[in-house]
Amino acid sequence: MKKNVIKKFILYILILIIIIPVIINILMFLHIFPVKGEVDTWVSSLSSIWGAIIGGVVSGVLTLIGVQLTIKHNNELKKREEYPEKIFRLETVTDFLDKSNDEFEMLLAMDFGEKVNVFFVIDDNYQIIKTHKYYLFTDKLLETINKDIVYVDSKCYRIFFDTRRKINDLYQELMWDSEYALFEFTQDLIGEHAKKGIELFDIEWSTLALNEKQELELSNIKKNLYKNERKYIFHQSEIVKDMYYQLTDHYLKLIKEIDY
Template sequence: MDRNLRKQLLFITIGILVLFPILINGLMFFNILPVKGNIDTWISTLGTFWGAIIGGVISGILTLIGVNITILRQDKKEIIKSYPERRKLGDDITLVTTETSRVLQYHIERKDWVEIYEYTEDLMLKRDELLTKASKVSDEVYEELRSKFYVYVRNFMFDVQTNPRDIKKIESYKEYFHDQSLKIYSLVDNVTEEYRRIKGK
């Protein structure tokens, strides 16, 4: 549960607990609404009835807060424990994406279409392996690799095969792959930032 939402819920509950007895008092003693029966009986009934409800609400809120704190602590422990593996897998991925950017830039400038095709074909063969690694790093890294990086690789292979003479279009991929390598590196680095933030607390 969000921290601000918990605070709002706590304030609302306290407000209800404080204002409700005042409201009942006003209704009974200032004759705002007619009250039937003996006032002493009403007070003892309300005291027992609302005492049980208010006590239940308070205990429920305290239980909810306690459960949320426990879950948050468990999540933090899991993040700290899994960090080395996640960072290692993230480094494996950034090594591939950075190398891809550099290798393709080199071969595009030299118009080595055969080398480019062989490299990208090998990259597609590694797709499942890299996506499995990315899924263990973070959902952001996985989605960036799946829906952008490998889409660029597939499109690039198609353009190199079908129209290698369109140099301007093929050269535009240099920027795409460069930007992707930086983006994925940044997302992997977020794992370290999260770890340091939690570890520092």
């Protein structure tokens, strides 16, 4: 139970302790309802009533405080018992992220160019396809982390959720220009050959003949694609690295909180 709730409860009780005897006294002396017995007897009885109320309230407050302390103590014991598993799972996640950071470094050390396809390739219909390595470093990476991080605590999961959101938004931020450029290129290419009466539904568009201007345009699109791909991998590695540092800091705090 929160402290402010207890304070309000005690305040309300104190107000009732003061108001109820006063109301009884006023009703009695104003003769709003008949009173049996002597007035002096009622006056002396009020002190007894007041004392009983105060005693009951004090007893109730002490009981409430005792229950709260017991709950708090039990929660601390439960929290302490959960520490080893939390730390183990967090260690598993940070170790995995540490290895992932090394793998990102290896990717960034590669000589990028049109002959090197890492995360994205252009298929035979001039569309950007995400490679197996892309899913390995995005969906598979997040899936592996989620298996353990969800059992640590809400702070760790908020860090994970924020990281997942950033990674999901990264493609739209960095690769959309290349995807749209390819879309415009294919529309012009298809439109040109459609005018010639060529059937385009059952063929691969990469088999269509390109003129010099189209070849130059496609070459520039590919160069821009791989340039954006390198940016994508770099930014994703920074996002993963930031999550690693945040979780490592939280791991050290959990270690400090352990009190056996």
